[in-house]
Amino acid sequence: MKVQDFYNENEPIAVVTTEPFARFLDYLAPEGGCQIGSFLLLPLGKRRVLGVVWGPGEGKYERAKLRNALSVIDVPPMSYTMRKFLEGVSDYTVTPLNLILKLSTRVSQLHKPAVMQKVFHIATNHSQFKKTPKRNLLISSLIKSKKNMLTKKEIVSISGVSTAVITAAARAGLLKEELIPRDSPYPLLDPNFKPKEMNSSQSDACKLIRDFQKQAKFSAILLQGVTGSGKTEVYLDAVATALKNGEQVLVLLPEIALTSEFFRRVKDRFGAIPAEWHSGVSVAERRRVWKMVGSGGAKLVIGARSALFLPFMNLGLIIVDEEHDHSYKQEDGVIYNARDMAVLRSSIESSTVILASATPSLESWVNAKNGKYHHIYLAERFGQSSLPDVAAIDLRKESLQSNEWISKTLEKSILKCLDNKEQVLLFLNRRGYSPTTVCRACGNQISCSECDARMVEHRFIKRLMCHQCGDTKPMPEKCPSCGEIGQLSVVGPGVERLAEEVQHKFPAAVRSVLSSDLYGSAKSLKAEIQNISEGNVDIIIGTQLVAKGHNFPKLRLVGVIDVDIGLQGSDLRASERTYQLVRQVSGRAGRVDNQGKALIQTYQPEHPVVEAILKGNDEEFWKSEANQRELAAMPPFGRLVGIIVSSSNFEKAMDTANQLKKNTDALDRLSAKVYGPALAPVARIKGRHRLRFLIKSPKNLGLQEAVRNWVATISLKGDVRLVIDIDPQTFY
Ligand code: ADP
Ligand code: ZN
Numbered sequence: 001m002k003v004q005d006f007y008n009e010n011e012p013i014a015v016v017t018t019e020p021f022a023r024f025l026d027y028l029a030p031e032g033g034c035q036i037g038s039f040l041l042l043p044l045g046k047r048r049v050l051g052v053v054w055g056p057g058e059g060k061y062e063r064a065k066l067r068n069a070l071s072v073i074d075v076p077p078m079s080y081t082m083r084k085f086l087e088g089v090s091d092y093t094v095t096p097l098n099l100i101l102k103l104s105t106r107v108s109q110l111h112k113p114a115v116m117q118k119v120f121h122i123a124t125n126h127s128q129f130k131k132t133p134k135r136n137l138l139i140s141s142l143i144k145s146k147k148n149m150l151t152k153k154e155i156v157s158i159s160g161v162s163t164a165v166i167t168a169a170a171r172a173g174l175l176k177e178e179l180i181p182r183d184s185p186y187p188l189l190d191p192n193f194k195p196k197e198m199n200s201s202q203s204d205a206c207k208l209i210r211d212f213q214k215q216a217k218f219s220a221i222l223l224q225g226v227t228g229s230g231k232t233e234v235y236l237d238a239v240a241t242a243l244k245n246g247e248q249v250l251v252l253l254p255e256i257a258l259t260s261e262f263f264r265r266v267k268d269r270f271g272a273i274p275a276e277w278h279s280g281v282s283v284a285e286r287r288r289v290w291k292m293v294g295s296g297g298a299k300l301v302i303g304a305r306s307a308l309f310l311p312f313m314n315l316g317l318i319i320v321d322e323e324h325d326h327s328y329k330q331e332d333g334v335i336y337n338a339r340d341m342a343v344l345r346s347s348i349e350s351s352t353v354i355l356a357s358a359t360p361s362l363e364s365w366v367n368a369k370n371g372k373y374h375h376i377y378l379a380e381r382f383g384q385s386s387l388p389d390v391a392a393i394d395l396r397k398e399s400l401q402s403n404e405w406i407s408k409t410l411e412k413s414i415l416k417c418l419d420n421k422e423q424v425l426l427f428l429n430r431r432g433y434s435p436t437t438v439c440r441a442c443g444n445q446i447s448c449s450e451c452d453a454r455m456v457e458h459r460f461i462k463r464l465m466c467h468q469c470g471d472t473k474p475m476p477e478k479c480p481s482c483g484e485i486g487q488l489s490v491v492g493p494g495v496e497r498l499a500e501e502v503q504h505k506f507p508a509a510v511r512s513v514l515s516s517d518l519y520g521s522a523k524s525l526k527a528e529i530q531n532i533s534e535g536n537v538d539i540i541i542g543t544q545l546v547a548k549g550h551n552f553p554k555l556r557l558v559g560v561i562d563v564d565i566g567l568q569g570s571d572l573r574a575s576e577r578t579y580q581l582v583r584q585v586s587g588r589a590g591r592v593d594n595q596g597k598a599l600i601q602t603y604q605p606e607h608p609v610v611e612a613i614l615k616g617n618d619e620e621f622w623k624s625e626a627n628q629r630e631l632a633a634m635p636p637f638g639r640l641v642g643i644i645v646s647s648s649n650f651e652k653a654m655d656t657a658n659q660l661k662k663n664t665d666a667l668d669r670l671s672a673k674v675y676g677p678a679l680a681p682v683a684r685i686k687g688r689h690r691l692r693f694l695i696k697s698p699k700n701l702g703l704q705e706a707v708r709n710w711v712a713t714i715s716l717k718g719d720v721r722l723v724i725d726i727d728p729q730t731f732y
Contacts, residue, residue: 007053053077081349114182122139209238224368224377232356238317246314250319277310320338388596414539423537425542427585442482512540514541586600600613634696648719
């Protein structure tokens with residue numbers, strides 16, 4: 001089909017909508033015509049839906065039956081590269097294009113005209129006004145602020161004066177008011193505002209990256225460097241280069257809680273704060289980000305994985321920080337890995353993508369080794385600080401009491417730190433109070449009624465919680481199985497229980513438990529992280545939440561309570577994850593000017609992963625891990641696809657799976673092996689029975705197409721659902 005740029009009124013057009021019917025629907029162009037990429041408001045049945053013009057009508061329907069699009073929405077047309085990107089994600093993830101378009105238009109009220117808002121600025125003759133202390137505060141805060149026009153709410157938040165003071169100041173003429181569109185551009189960032197002096201390995205890295213940026217073609221860079229080596233400063237230099245070239249930049253961070261520290265660094269470096277995009281941002285602000293990204297009024301966006309689907313018009317650089325982080329993989333709804341899709345987007349935009357990490361994923365490391373990515377390595381910490389000493393504590397020699405997890409050796413080190421007024425971090429990757437609640441009379445373990453999973457006691461909220469479906473229930477008095485009263489007891493520790501031991505052993509120390517479920521909002525978590533950074537906490541007890549790039553300047557000692565947990569089980573990435581996690585957590589110790597120390601408790605100090613952690617020889621670890629994967633033809637040397645068939649009715653799920661199994665021709669032709677159907681390790685979630693297939697195939701084949709053809713051979717009846725997980729990270 002020949003694609004033209006403009007369609008006159010009543011010309012047939014193919015439109016992609018956010019509705020799950022067909023890939024394209026045919027319409028007639030609206031009054032005044034439309035462009036390829038135009039966002040349209042469309043009639044669909046009795047509803048109005050959003051759609052994007054993809055090309056000329058397909059002609060599958062009689063022209064007389066086609067309806068006219070209602071209007072063109074007043075936003076810039078979707079760019080060619082954006083359309084190619086959405087198609088690429090759809091193909092890669094075997095997901096209908098409609099759902100991908102939905103991901104990229106998750107803003108409300110796109111079709112509504114711009115909303116106006118009232119803003120204030122200081123009158124030029126403000127010095128002539130009579131000043132009260134409150135007015136002085138108001139004026140000085142406004143002068144200090146980077147923006148010259150602020151809303152009432154913003155003024156209250158920066159100055160602390162009440163809205164009444166602002167209203168009175170405006171009435172008196174000290175403040176001038178103005179109406180501007182709510183969706184206004186973000187303050188300009190100055191690439192030359194305050195650059196840092198780089199050390200020599202940083203300058204080399206910056207120079208290399210600048211050369212790639214100059215080429216105006218696709219380059220992927222793995223920026224690897226030990227924690228604290230100054231990777232962030234290096235990629236901020238690349239951000240500066242892009243800004244100088246008038247390009248837009250996207251920085252992806254794995255954790256919303258990380259953004260506040262990052263915002264501060266951006267403000268210090270570029271003199272203003274960037275646009276922010278994640279689920280914690282208000283609906284109105286998200287709409288502003290979306291619109292400004294699409295019209296060039298936002299040059300730098302800091303966001304979570306879904307920011308990748310914003311309609312950038314000139315995206316010159318994408319940074320994926322902590323690229324190994326699993327949270328880049330979206331596991332429900334559209335299943336995609338934002339790190340990989342960032343590389344895809346960058347290749348379509350012919351731009352630069354930087355994947356940064358101290359402990360890269362094996363995938364990226366292999367891509368760097370085989371030359372697909374450029375590899376930049378920062379081997380030393382910035383400045384005086386050096387990497388922590390890492391040692392194991394052999395628990396076989398420690399005679400721990402039952403209900404005790406901190407060994408004498410670790411305890412001694414903790415006491416020493418407390419004496420020196422230094423911080424300690426105890427790492428245990430288990431949320432809640434205890435992972436298991438069992439009846440001492442009959443041995444029954446309390447499990448979730450909807451899932452095939454144990455309930456985990458969360459003493460903080462005084463309930464049992466299922467980590468699969470999130471359901472909670474009160475702790476029963478009697479055993480649900482045998483009815484005995486007072487016989488339920490807990491086995492094993494979670495962070496909440498460890499906190500009790502800490503309280504018992506170090507009663508004078510200020511404790512803080514950092515676990516994702518203990519904070520109602522991203523804001524309160526941010527506040528607590530700030531509190532810790534300022535040194536107001538002596539002992540931090542945390543889950544993997546603490547592994548991520550937080551900067552705790554007073555932290556001297558990291559104790560890993562149980563490194564063995566992560567090594568159990570048969571997960572393909574158990575070793576890789578444990579290694580990354582423990583390296584990351586230990587890296588938190590001694591970041592600024594003190595020598596840090598990490599102590600790792602284990603019953604198996606001779607385990608190869610534990611030995612690798614102790615040696616700290618990353619290169620050697622990745623080499624051996626890569627060798628093992630290659631021998632087994634596992635990713636990244638072979639490819640995997642997970643398929644989950646589920647239904648509230650076990651038989652129906654099984655029938656569907658058996659039908660699939662009967663006809664695997666499309667996959668056989670590729671020499672792909674189909675394993676299953678098998679009961680999923682978690683055989684039931686939220687009342688749905690689950691069966692799994694695992695497809696294993698050699699690399700670089702038309703695997704997605706084969707999978708698409710394969711699943712197309714069956715039709716899903718009743719509540720049977722089928723989920724396709726390309727490059728699965730989880731196998732439960
Ligand atoms: P990474 O991202 O590799 O963990 P950072 O970029 O956060 O490392 O740097 C670690 C610390 O060193 C930070 O406090 C940072 O401000 C500081 N730092 C890094 N590079 C420089 C530099 N060139 N000049 C001054 N401080 C720097
Ligand atoms: Zn459950």
